[in-house]
Amino acid sequence: MSLDLHATAPPEPRPPRARTSHRRASSATKLDLKYSPYLYVLPFFLIFAVFSAYPIAYTVWIALTDRSPLNATISFVGLDNFVELITEDPQFWNAVVNTFGMFVLSTVPQLMLALMLANALNRKLRAQTFFRMAIAMPIITSTAVVALIFSMIYAKDFGLVNWLLDSVGLDPIDWRANRFASWFAISTMVDWRWVGYNALIYLAAMQSISKDMYEAAALDGASRRRQFWSITVPQLRPTIIFTLIISTIGGLQLFTEPLLFTSGSGGLSGGSEGQFQTITMYLLDVMNQRFRWGYAGAVALVLFVLIALMSTVNYLLARRISSDK
């Protein structure tokens, strides 16, 4: 780096010219220092304004209208879309229940398993790098790939899971037909991809916990399990909050896995009776299949409110649980 500096800044002493150019340079430097930072952050704000802020503001406006590509004129309907959505749309509530069901069913085991895995990885291990790599591998697959592989694992007729059930003498399950079974299948797809990722995050946090604490606890006769619950988990509190919020944002947007769980067309309906249709699937259904754009705007806004609400609830919960200790 010092080499670079020398290359770019040759201090050549040329008295008469240097003075004028120095003065010019200093006013240019002032301008440079004052305005170029804005230039450097400008690309983000341009993209953000056009492709995020403007669409979000527009969503708020559109949700108050009956806009549709089928309507010649757009009229302002006030909160009608929201009233309809909340009071007389069982399909929306079905999607909300499905989304929350799969969210809880996937997030709880996901974070528990990740904690346990991280705790195991935090021991003295041979082939540590191998274990970390193997456990992180699933994150290189796309959700589409995960959904397709697991769709076959959960196939009704020749599926792997049903074969396992059969070989221990249990009846096969039609994983798509039954509501809870489909939730379970989809949750395992989510978990398979994200457990390793969360485990790495927990592992990083665990490694920054002082070893003295564990030594002291061990001297006092605390078992490993006790140490885990009384030292590790409370120390990980900020990290647990972080992963909970990330999982909440991701979980409530669940889309690709349930969409591709249905092979053939018509994936947006989420099964024959919408048993695994999520809010995002419903949003696209309203938008592109029924062309009710104003109503879709309302769905999007309610989804966002739900995400914000759940993130806050999770934050408060996680804060309380571990501060008891």
Add this chain to the structure above:
Amino acid sequence: MTTTTLRPPTRPTAPARATHQAERLWKASPLTWFGLVLGVILSLFPFYWMIVIASRTNDAANSWPPPFLPGGKLGENIERVLANGDANVVKGLMNSFLVSGTITVATVFFGSLAGFAFAKLRFRGKNALLLIILASMMVPIQLGVLPLYILMAKLDWLNTMPSVTVPFLIGGFGIFMMRQYAEQAVPNELIEAARVDGCSTWKVYWHVVMPALRPAAAVLGLLTFMEQWNQFFWPFVVLADPSNPTVQISLRSLNTAYFADNSQIFAGTLIATLPLFIVFVLFGRQIIGGIMEGAVKS
């Protein structure tokens, strides 16, 4: 990681026992080993099984009991996928490389430039702008999906690559990560020295800051490429016409048109995963390091 052999002087009792206990504390128990090995098997099995099904005929893939060993039809299945006119996998692959590559380069460049400004330059409204960037990371794309779709239609970008590229050229995460790194990795004295020598802020960025940011730039690039390669939701919305897909949308077409042909679908998933698999084998440590580091800082 260094093992703690230093004991605080306040606890001089039975030092031998203490180290012994500390050693035992960090040794993996048989149960731990069992859990880890099980975890590894569960993590890797779907990859293995992907190869098993992708290398068999469709009849063999749909047999009872299910096949557990690879067959000899991998080349044939891959050829069938690539020749499948409905899925356009070849075009999907090229598009995905183009889109992910462009976004990666742009994210690293704009991210390091803005990150440098936020870490090392002084300007009015810095904190407010930073707050907007932070907030932007919390907003799901669904919130603006409909107007964004309308916008794309107006720009005449539907079913084209700009629709899945331009909105993602720079995101909040990239700026944040580069800012964090720049604050620590670039000493202020170095920047001052460059300024005294007459460097403009741009030259400071290009000759002093950018070289120092290289390790973080590599990690950001890898994570961005992976994320963009795997995008599904937004491409699904704007690339509805299957003639010009990204590779993930090709997979969806395979699933829609040939729902019975699992060996072809799995050959497709293998093709779509292979580039990232290569990236992971080459740069796995950096990727893992990036995930772990990002977590500690946030």
